[in-house]
Amino acid sequence: MEIKINPKYPSVTDLRKRAMVKMPKFAFEYLDGGCNEDINLDKNRTDLQKIELMPQYLSKFDKSNLKTELFGHTYDAPFGIAPVGLQGLMWPNSPEILAKSAFNHNIPFILSTVTTSSIERVAELTEGKSWFQLYHPAEEKVKRDLLDRAAHAGTDVLVILADVPTFGYRPRDVRNGLAMPPSMSLKNIIEVFRKPDWAIQTLIHGQPAFKTMEKYMPKGLNLKKLGEFMDTTFSGRLNEDRIASIRDQWKGKLVIKGVVNEIDAQKAINLGVDGLIVSNHGGRQLDAGQSSIVPMTHLAKKYKDEIKIMVDSGLRGGPDIARAMANGAEFTFMGRSFMYGVGALGKEGGNHTISLMKREFQQVMEQLCCENVVDLPKHLIVE
Numbered sequence: 001m002e003i004k005i006n007p008k009y010p011s012v013t014d015l016r017k018r019a020m021v022k023m024p025k026f027a028f029e030y031l032d033g034g035c036n037e038d039i040n041l042d043k044n045r046t047d048l049q050k051i052e053l054m055p056q057y058l059s060k061f062d063k064s065n066l067k068t069e070l071f072g073h074t075y076d077a078p079f080g081i082a083p084v085g086l087q088g089l090m091w092p093n094s095p096e097i098l099a100k101s102a103f104n105h106n107i108p109f110i111l112s113t114v115t116t117s118s119i120e121r122v123a124e125l126t127e128g129k130s131w132f133q134l135y136h137p138a139e140e141k142v143k144r145d146l147l148d149r150a151a152h153a154g155t156d157v158l159v160i161l162a163d164v165p166t167f168g169y170r171p172r173d174v175r176n177g178l179a180m181p182p183s184m185s186l187k188n189i190i191e192v193f194r195k196p197d198w199a200i201q202t203l204i205h206g207q208p209a210f211k212t213m214e215k216y217m218p219k220g221l222n223l224k225k226l227g228e229f230m231d232t233t234f235s236g237r238l239n240e241d242r243i244a245s246i247r248d249q250w251k252g253k254l255v256i257k258g259v260v261n262e263i264d265a266q267k268a269i270n271l272g273v274d275g276l277i278v279s280n281h282g283g284r285q286l287d288a289g290q291s292s293i294v295p296m297t298h299l300a301k302k303y304k305d306e307i308k309i310m311v312d313s314g315l316r317g318g319p320d321i322a323r324a325m326a327n328g329a330e331f332t333f334m335g336r337s338f339m340y341g342v343g344a345l346g347k348e349g350g351n352h353t354i355s356l357m358k359r360e361f362q363q364v365m366e367q368l369c370c371e372n373v374v375d376l377p378k379h380l381i382v383e
Helices: 013-020 025-032 039-049 094-105 119-126 138-154 170-178 186-192 196-205 211-216 223-233 240-249 262-270 293-303 318-326 336-368 374-381
Strands: 068-070 073-075 079-081 111-112 133-135 157-161 253-257 274-280 308-311 331-334
Touching: 013 025, 013 336, 025 170, 025 211, 025 336, 039 293, 039 318, 079 094, 079 336, 094 119, 094 336, 119 138, 138 240, 138 331, 186 196, 186 253, 211 223, 223 308, 240 253, 240 262, 262 293, 274 293, 293 318, 318 331, 318 336, 318 374, 331 336, 336 374
Parallel strands: 079 331, 111 133, 133 157, 157 253, 253 274, 274 308, 308 331
Antiparallel strands: 068 073
């Protein structure tokens, strides 16, 4: 797809600033924040920025090829759109905007169980070429039905979420009354009136809801009871028996997201899992944990020949993609960057942000004199 970038917003920083202006405060802070004191949120960025790459300027060079093979599919770049919950609350219709943009640009889009579009709708937009992230349901019949729906929709890859055995403690969301639906305090009502674009788009697309989960909800469910329903519906802590059961039912590629240590990685390999997304949930779960790039680097060195090692959390743009790939990642994912894009530019935000990522990453590859993505580790500066 042709790369088009709005010159008013040539960086993710610009998109973030614009999104902050256009989104209600409760929605922006839900997107932008980490947990507790944001320590791990900050470490994700600072640890990535410490990675340095060596350019070459006098070597013979043709051009850089961004295409990357993963699970039998050749993508146009080595990055995808990470799963994000409550997307339609942050910007109306955003999961559909991003799914369609990802399909047009030939990169993967991962749909979260708890976002605001359904498995079937995203499959329609992507011709079945999306991934699906499963929050593990408490009831076996719900789990089996979700997997059947994903398989019937043609989902390429199933991602099991591992790092939410409990929800992170997020002071901003507590202050803002963030739930589903959000508490319409006087402060939040004023915020909505101050953001007319968000309000109008919400009127057009309707109040956000957990579309994938609607069929399992009791009829006539009071919206005030929706949070309680979701709490009792999901049982986030994985174990080997649960993974083995999913592996038995799911015939496609299976990935676990949130693994950050050797013990869990080895268990995943033993259970026949095809890939890991090393992640700390964007710094939103454990403030006392490591940044995502640190365990990813270690796991890639030890297990790269046994399982696909991918990474998310903390990446913002092209230089970060190159840093992670040079450090051993085989693919990368980002969530906030793309949500900043739709928050800033609405329906144009997906194409703009993907184009921006491609252009930034291409420029880094050309500076390094690196023709193929798999050669990025050769440019890593090791102290």
